[in-house]
Amino acid sequence: MIQSLTDLDREHLQEALNKSGQKVTSQREAVFTVLLAERDHPTVDEVFNRAREVMPGLSLATVYNCLETFVGCGLVRQVNHERESTRYCPNLSPHAHFRDKETGRVHDIELPPEVIKSLRAILPPGFDSEIIEISFQGRAQAKDNSAN
Amino acid sequence: MIQSLTDLDREHLQEALNKSGQKVTSQREAVFTVLLAERDHPTVDEVFNRAREVMPGLSLATVYNCLETFVGCGLVRQVNHERESTRYCPNLSPHAHFRDKETGRVHDIELPPEVIKSLRAILPPGFDSEIIEISFQGRAQAKDNSAN
């Protein structure tokens, strides 16, 4: 089911890795492909299992390494919810996360710039924040799930 | 250094526990006292070490149990930051958390109701959220730290 990367995505990967002095490897490409294929915020184990289908020799440690590398060069974001396993998200636009209590699924919620601004505005003087994480928890109506 | 609870706080503890059919014990009182004494979002280990000063026989498991009980009856909130140890916060007013990258300290940031409203407003139809967690990360100017 996992197609390969589009030229654009491959370029994106290559550029981000090169920019931080790292190389494109077949493992990194496989892991990145998995992340882009199904944007459902998979855990490391889920990435591992999906990537193994196309690259049977891949090791779990390498999946950890690849994901850490990607986070380091800004290709993906980590998503933590309470103490559950870390999930990974290749959506680079500013967004919050919504976790469906019932299904455990994590959905992206676009964050309009004015909301971000109003959040920064509540910081007292002297507080300077680069990163804001917002996570909702509740129920999301089923809707579809086929594409995406 | 750890005084005991004010009558008001003891009442608060008693009421919340009773409401969920649980008892006030000396361990629970000690742990709650520690949480109120220094509102610096301590980890379980920090709570454990502080509480042991006044109750040497206290066990780590009991600290876990007490804190879980408090969270369950709404007396305290858990505060998670990435995969670090969970911290605990007895501030019940709606607030976000600011983590100082440099010191690791966690500060409370009051959340005005209109900001909460504007956040709920970005949820697409069908998404219904009870809980919103907001955490900032960055630097906070030293300021004091004597009291509080």
Added chain:
DNA sequence: GTGAGACTTTGAATCATTCTAATTAGTCAA
């Protein structure tokens, strides 16, 4: 005073993540 149930304690188990050491693969110079 007894018994039941709630609570606490100790120490073992879990499990996501990180670490270590050993291999492999890629790159470049000779």
Added chain:
DNA sequence: TTGACTAATTAGAATGATTCAAAGTCTCAC
């Protein structure tokens, strides 16, 4: 081609926060 150098990958051990299981203690209603 070969060798050397380096980055990346691998397997498996170690870590560490948290949870679990079993046994002991306390409290309170009877």
